[in-house]
Amino acid sequence: MSKNATDLNEGATPIGAIGADINIASNGNHTIKNSKSIDIWSKCLAFIKDNVAAQVFKIWFQPIQALEYSNKELTLSVPSQFYYEWIEEHYYDLMRATIKKIIGEGASLQYKIVFDDTLSHEKAYIKMPGLKKKASENQNHIPFEPVSINKDNFPTNLNSRYSFDNFIAGESNQLACSAAKAVAENPGKTRFNPLVIYGGPGLGKTHLIQAIGNHITENNPRLRVYYITSDMFTNEFVNSIKDNKVSDFVNFYRSIDVLMVDDIQFFAGKEATQNNFFHTFNVLYQAGKQIILTSDKAPRELADVDDRLISRFQWGLNADVQSPDFELRMAILLRKSLDEGIELPSDVIEYIARNVKTSVRELEGALIGLIAKVTLDRKPMTLELAKEVVYGSKTKDNQPVTIDEIKNLVSEYYKLNIKDIESKSRKHEIALARQTCMYLAKKFTTSSLKTIGSHFGNRDHSTVLHSCQTIDNYIVTDKKVKNSIETFMKQLKKES
Numbered sequence: 001m002s003k004n005a006t007d008l009n010e011g012a013t014p015i016g017a018i019g020a021d022i023n024i025a026s027n028g029n030h031t032i033k034n035s036k037s038i039d040i041w042s043k044c045l046a047f048i049k050d051n052v053a054a055q056v057f058k059i060w061f062q063p064i065q066a067l068e069y070s071n072k073e074l075t076l077s078v079p080s081q082f083y084y085e086w087i088e089e090h091y092y093d094l095m096r097a098t099i100k101k102i103i104g105e106g107a108s109l110q111y112k113i114v115f116d117d118t119l120s121h122e123k124a125y126i127k128m129p130g131l132k133k134k135a136s137e138n139q140n141h142i143p144f145e146p147v148s149i150n151k152d153n154f155p156t157n158l159n160s161r162y163s164f165d166n167f168i169a170g171e172s173n174q175l176a177c178s179a180a181k182a183v184a185e186n187p188g189k190t191r192f193n194p195l196v197i198y199g200g201p202g203l204g205k206t207h208l209i210q211a212i213g214n215h216i217t218e219n220n221p222r223l224r225v226y227y228i229t230s231d232m233f234t235n236e237f238v239n240s241i242k243d244n245k246v247s248d249f250v251n252f253y254r255s256i257d258v259l260m261v262d263d264i265q266f267f268a269g270k271e272a273t274q275n276n277f278f279h280t281f282n283v284l285y286q287a288g289k290q291i292i293l294t295s296d297k298a299p300r301e302l303a304d305v306d307d308r309l310i311s312r313f314q315w316g317l318n319a320d321v322q323s324p325d326f327e328l329r330m331a332i333l334l335r336k337s338l339d340e341g342i343e344l345p346s347d348v349i350e351y352i353a354r355n356v357k358t359s360v361r362e363l364e365g366a367l368i369g370l371i372a373k374v375t376l377d378r379k380p381m382t383l384e385l386a387k388e389v390v391y392g393s394k395t396k397d398n399q400p401v402t403i404d405e406i407k408n409l410v411s412e413y414y415k416l417n418i419k420d421i422e423s424k425s426r427k428h429e430i431a432l433a434r435q436t437c438m439y440l441a442k443k444f445t446t447s448s449l450k451t452i453g454s455h456f457g458n459r460d461h462s463t464v465l466h467s468c469q470t471i472d473n474y475i476v477t478d479k480k481v482k483n484s485i486e487t488f489m490k491q492l493k494k495e496s
Helices: 002-009 035-049 054-061 081-090 092-102 135-139 174-185 205-219 230-242 246-253 271-286 307-313 326-339 346-355 360-376 383-395 403-414 418-422 428-444 449-454 461-477 479-495
Strands: 021-024 065-070 073-078 108-116 123-129 195-198 225-229 258-262 290-295 317-320
Touching (some): 035 092, 073 081, 081 092, 092 108, 205 290, 225 230, 230 246, 230 258, 258 271, 271 290, 326 346, 403 479, 418 428, 428 449, 428 461, 461 479
Antiparallel strands (some): 108 123
């Protein structure tokens, strides 16, 4: 880094720093942190923390410091050029969404990379623009104007890095992957319409549906392919009402050949949006257009979503993706490490695969943490370092207990299938397990009674209250139930 500093003072520009400004941090012109920037960045960090894994947050966001804030531009300090490029490459969308949420429309971001200037022996900064415009940047708003809706410049909102080639398939996602490939080859012409891919966060749902879109646009460029999240759909609908462009909004969506909507569970409770999507769905389906959706749960388990929509979501194929098994986790780590240009020792790969089990996203977080330790801290790639990274991700900022984790714990204890617990069955052992789950969910999660009920066959809040009261009674009168509840609570307290 010191060599770069010398070159910079001789007029050279470092790789990747074209257009950068350089400031020597001497007493006369160094950048002074202001309280406004610190306050804004602390709010940004709170938002970011809710949207990334704990280890990712610790490694990539905690070291960033706020320097300045003026005219809706936030200036941040990062420790190296590598750091800056990694944030821009991997967390561009998150940083953009964060500053828009915290600062508002028109917000901008700038980085200052800190280095030691060898001539002045002072700290110096290279100014770098944040949120550099991507090719997809102009796809954030639906082009309602009819002149924009043609096959030559139709937007897609797709990210080109998602493809079938870099999706690792295994037993836990085989059905969803096979169905996705079938749809990509013949959109609208298979029985998989709609295709709904569901499962927990970080398991590759978005990767799969965007891979479908990218495959179609490459092989059938005449088709209008469009990816959007449910929140984006809602926002565009609301804006169309505000701007008196509802008819343009409707016409745009009904001109699409392949519509992909991510996270349909967030349609919950939005009646007007659901009604609009219901009619859009009908028109596209009747016209033989392909519809692809993702959700964090099976359509039949969605709460506060119109029964008419749920029925239609079940017309085609509902394919689930589950947590990856050990062999798949090994394959993912091997592939991801090679993509990053890092060769991991076999014992390191095996250790991470055995100890990071929840999701692909968590695996990537552990791998990124390991690479960061090796690259930034210049530590050797060893099993001990892997243990340090994995241990840190498990003990730092533990995630709250989820209802699904409670279901898994209770079903394993009682040797029952989770689907039985979610069913309408009134068999004593199943009812007891279900009531136990509701009782623990009320104690260990922040979910409302209505939300808890939705996870158990859409039962209402009064049923949840009754279940909790039943378990309270059992604790007083039934020693066996009391002991099981104590066991569950001890385990969940460790996790939370």
